[in-house]
Amino acid sequence: MFAANIGVSLGLLVLSGAVVVTAQQLPRTLPGIAMGPGVLPLWAGLLMSLLAVSLLIQNIFFRSPSLKRRVFEPKELAAVGKMFFAISAYAAGIEYLGFGMATCIIVVYLSRYLGQYAWWRCLLFGLIMAGVSVGVFRYFLDLPLPTGWFGL
């Protein structure tokens, strides 16, 4: 947790620095308008960097014994990475394969991977979920969901 906190504060410091620099390029006043768009980002950026520094100081000088716990286990990271990839692939799939087909695939994949059900069950579940969601959202509620290459 200790190292993670230091990492967070350093990361935030960089982020707030970037925000402050960007804010400098935005006008701070406009003709007839008291406060331009650059003011709030400037202050928010400065405040964030102040907080980042406080977190840094707190971690270096006032170490608490309970902070020894490790935050990220490699195994965990791998699993979360995989899930994140699956979710992103689903989003990409919606654009190219169409909402219905992508939904079917992700449902089959998730239920198979997480639940380890038999293939036919996963497939059935995927088809049902895709069918129901396409029916409800695309046709009943008239939401223009992407259709992708195959129009599904």
Add this chain to the structure above:
Amino acid sequence: MNKSNGEGYPNKPVQLIIAFTAGGSSDVQARIVEKYWKKYFNDQPLAFEYKPGAGGQVGFTEIARAVPDGYTIGGVNVPHILLQSLSPQATFCKDDFVHIAQVVNDPQLIVVNPNNPIRTLDDFIAEAKKKEGRMTVGIVGTFTAHHMALLKLQDILGVKFNAVPFQGSADQNVALLGGHIDAIIGNLNDIMRYTEQFRMLAIASENRHQWLPDVPTFQELGYSFTSDIRRGFSVPANTDPAIVQRLREGFQQICNDPEYLNEMEKIGQPAAYLSGEDFTKYCDRYYEEAKQLIDKYELNKKN
């Protein structure tokens, strides 16, 4: 597809992009057009698609970049598209659109709270001079029709105001009702709801409006000042001229349908048809005027 001519157009549903949220004034107006659309366009439906955001810029960009096959048309607002194309963050230019028709002309008014001793435009000018630039006038956003109107008005009346920008007409009206600001520049469509609570000093149109026959125009009072928000329909540039012609004819028929005019009055939007050609001419004129104003006040200056 229908490259050769407008014959048979449309032969499938036409998509209509609305750059504001469902239920907004632009949508409500377009819904009325939709009612008559089928009658004049081969019984094909009009499919609404909402692309709200960034004061309409998201949707307008979508219209400008749509496939110019005539099957995507869009609702546009003037001067929004003109001012947005003039801003440093423009994502389209004014020639990216071919206008089909203007359907609404919503003039702007100067409005004060009736508790205010101001009764006429002359009182208003006198008061503004007395306050030496501290008179607060509510407008909607900056770089908008309201903002331009305020700047123009300052020049024409020879006074200075303290502009208080609001996010929308509703907020602006509340602030005036509560007496937190001295006056607002508002649109007829938004003011009609409050005719009893507000005092309208002058209307920035060429003639008095039939809904507010007692409100004088600026022209009558000796100031040459008009300002309004107009709604129209457009297609992306490079659309087949034959299709554009077909659309223009159809809209002309819709806009002169007495039932349509009746419904427009019911929703409180001042219908005013202009043909595509005339609408384009108007846009060009406004564009030049706005460009000068923006340069004069250095609105585009960074920092």
Add this chain to the structure above:
Amino acid sequence: MGMDVFQPLLQGFATALTPQNLCFGFIGCVLGTLVGVLPGIGPTSAIAMLLPLTLILDPTPAIIMLSGIYYGAMYGGSTTAILVNIPGEISSAPTALDGYAMAKKGRAGPALAISAISSFVAGTLSLVGLTFFAPTLAQLALHFGPPEYFALMLLALSVVINLSGKSLIKGLISAVAGFFVAMVGMDPITGIARFTFGSVELMSGIDFVSVIIGLFAIAEVLSTWEAQVTPVIRTKLTGLMPTKEDLRETFPAMLRSTVIGFFLGLLPGCSPGVTAFIAYDTEKRFSRVPETFGQGQIAGVAAAEGANNATTSGGFVPLLSFGIPSGPALAVLLGGFMMYGLQPGPTLFEKNAPFVWALIASMYIGNVMLIILNLPLIGLWARLVKVPYPLLAPIILISSFIGAYSVRNKMMDVWLAIAFGLIGWLMRKLEIPSVPLILTTILAGMLETSIKQTLSMGDMGIYLLFTRPISLTICILALLLTISSLYGRYKKISLPGDDEEFSSESIEYPEVFEKKSPVLVKPRRYLHAPKAVYLVREHDRSRNVAKCGSLRMRQAGEQVQR
């Protein structure tokens, strides 16, 4: 005022009770509950999607139905917040804090029931306010100009301190991060693009829906993959209905949150999300056991749910009296009014009296329908937590994606939600609370707008904030609240056996406080056994004895109740 209201109200009931209107009201309530339950799809998009129906229907049934969606969603929003820690609406984010903690202890049923009851009580009471005092109250709301809104935003920001969890610095970091999120897009007044990286889509900003879906729903899916176990509680459900004691405890909370929600709801711009947070914070201050908030305090659920419902009724006051929508959902509803040529405003009560009173009457009926609809559903919903996670996860994912997509019908918002999912997961791991971020994201736009307007009105000076009585009062209140929460934090930290000892994350501590003297029972040694969950008989506070159940490993996936 007063008596002359009954006659038209009775006529309104007569109209609202006709089979057609009753039927459409019911459809609206059911749809509202449904969109409330689904994360992401909110009343705004639902009302927008159904708006074209107004071309077919008569005005009265159509507006009754669309309004039903709006207040019905507030009932539904709490369901997923309690069961799976995913608020169906932003206004249910504070509900998740205590509701989910209750569900983890097997008290999902009472949490759901209390949120329905609180919604009903607050919804109905504030309707009474709407019925009798609408014009007067609308006048009252007009006293709030930009400086008053600015002061109000400061007051709302003071809530952040109480939502910060263990580390104040991390809570504040989260809050400022909320400002960062809100700054993306166009400046609310000048329309100048900030932090958009040249993207047209980002110019309209990051929608709350993507933020909340990311931080809650997608982060939840990511975290559970990480643990490879079902997140949903395997605890046996201990009773579906709240006990008498629960009701007695939460009743004052319902009343307080009604008052807060309704009066703040009168102010255009105060969305149910804002008022729910303020009511939650207020309840924590009133409570004799503020430490229990966030750990399954039923009063917290009641406060948040009561406030968001009271706000919906409050919002109808400026809508009907002035045609001023106080939030996006009501703005779309206003569009519905316009389609029929019904111009809201003072004249509406005169010109279209039968319509207005039928609408108000339908809302009384709708609230009754909703509670009848929701109470029996609790058993069903509570069983939802028994749906195997491998099947639940895709459902959460699909509805999240559709919710994000429906914001603007663009994939952009889905990608943003995914990005926020990753951020939310990181925040959980790093023990940075995500709730302050959500609160400031909601507040930032209004804060910035009101600062700008206050400055413009005061000729570049901020003095208006302190020279107007209402804004000065609110400012002082905000200052006092900030000081008191900071003092509360200081006292808690200096208490022997402070938070740190309790922070071993995998152990869930139930409250073992004596109600009258809030002395913490120090955890004993065996509690430090890793990954163990110890259980306590919850209702048995009077004895102040923790009845420890058998210890079971969490991996075993099963816990034994008592």
